Amino acid sequence: MQATVESTRGRAQGAVGDLTGSVDDIVRGAEKGITARRRSVRAAVEERLPASQEDVRDVRTDLRRIAKRLDAIEERLPAKRAAAKPKKSAAKAKKPAAKAKKPAAKARKPVAKPKRAGGGASR
Secondary structure, eight states, X not given: OHHHHHHHHHHHHHXXXXXXXXXXXXXXXXXXXXXXXXXXXXXXXXXXXXXXXXXXXXXXXXXXXXXXXXXXXXXXXXXXXXXXXXXXXXXXXXOOOOOOOOOOOOOOOOOOOOOOTTOOOOO
């Protein structure tokens, strides 16, 4: 009888081990499938997701860097001339020769303004 109990216990433990291995395999397969589906869903909606705090921080950093570069470029540009017009030299004071006239442009019909959506009766 002792041998029968030992034999039954051994087979039960073997069955439990096999069952545990099978369940582990099923779980691993399911995890791989979930991960793959998660990636595909994420890729499909990535552009529609709102910006995260990290995204906003990165954009701000980039904007500051661009502003610094723009300031450096503007500093290297020559200063704007004064608003007053420079005096004409004697050579330029002469009247220029008559220029050839350009043909007159055709008159165009005025373009109608587009109507606002929703009637726009009152605001």
